[in-house]
Amino acid sequence: MPYRHLEEYNIEVTREVTDHYERILREIGEDPAREGLLKTPERAAKAMLFLTQGYRQDAVEILKGAMFRESYSEMVLIKDIEVYSLCEHHMLPFYGKAHVAYIPDGHIVGLSKIPRVVDVFARRLQVQERLTDDILECINTTLKPRGVAVVIEAAHMCMMMRGVQKQNSVTTTSGFRGQFEKSETRNEFLKLISSELH
Numbered sequence: 001m002p003y004r005h006l007e008e009y010n011i012e013v014t015r016e017v018t019d020h021y022e023r024i025l026r027e028i029g030e031d032p033a034r035e036g037l038l039k040t041p042e043r044a045a046k047a048m049l050f051l052t053q054g055y056r057q058d059a060v061e062i063l064k065g066a067m068f069r070e071s072y073s074e075m076v077l078i079k080d081i082e083v084y085s086l087c088e089h090h091m092l093p094f095y096g097k098a099h100v101a102y103i104p105d106g107h108i109v110g111l112s113k114i115p116r117v118v119d120v121f122a123r124r125l126q127v128q129e130r131l132t133d134d135i136l137e138c139i140n141t142t143l144k145p146r147g148v149a150v151v152i153e154a155a156h157m158c159m160m161m162r163g164v165q166k167q168n169s170v171t172t173t174s175g176f177r178g179q180f181e182k183s184e185t186r187n188e189f190l191k192l193i194s195s196e197l198h
């Protein structure tokens, strides 16, 4: 992605994507000139650029911006982080929850930065497996904790609205590094994310 000035990039790309959506409307049998649809191509373009803004954001920089030296060395768990992403096969939403934990090794990170990192990777075309790994690897290589764990539970609209049309299936993906590779620590994490206590 060329790093042109963001505003200039947004105006140019919004115009291009808007033109494409107008063509799509015509191809599916709609009349882009009817009143209700006049602004739809531009709205859809802005929505798509919002949902894919992760391509223009840097998760490593976000984490590095709020790392603090601390000796705390127990598990830090942020659970039930809402996730909205787009599957790369159909560009339809998949959505659910992410649970992220790490065990610090000299540094902690500002709590809000974890959901921000989740969003940076979710706001791209993804598969749930790669989204899980992207979050895991980013935290592992940037914060260098003793361990990191990521679990994502999600429903895929491409399996609900079309295709196999299953309304209640949930897909769970997970990744573990460092101390979470040991079953004791992993089990403590899994117990915490399944508990109803907040």
Ligand SMILES: Nc1nc2c(ncn2[C@@H]2O[C@H](COP(=O)(O)OP(=O)(O)OP(=O)(O)O)[C@@H](O)[C@H]2O)c(=O)[nH]1
Pocket: 087, 088, 089, 126, 127, 128, 129, 156, 158, 159, 162, 163, 164
């Ligand atoms: N592993 C994985 N698969 C996904 C994800 N999101 C969507 N898919 C699947 O991607 C696959 C694409 O398969 P294809 O056979 O090429 O596409 P399709 O003909 O539209 O498949 P159906 O959805 O079965 O109708 C489907 O099985 C989807 O369920 C994801 O996050 N991870």
Ligand SMILES: [Zn+2]
Pocket: 087, 088, 089, 090, 091, 092, 156, 158, 159
């Ligand atoms: Zn899909």
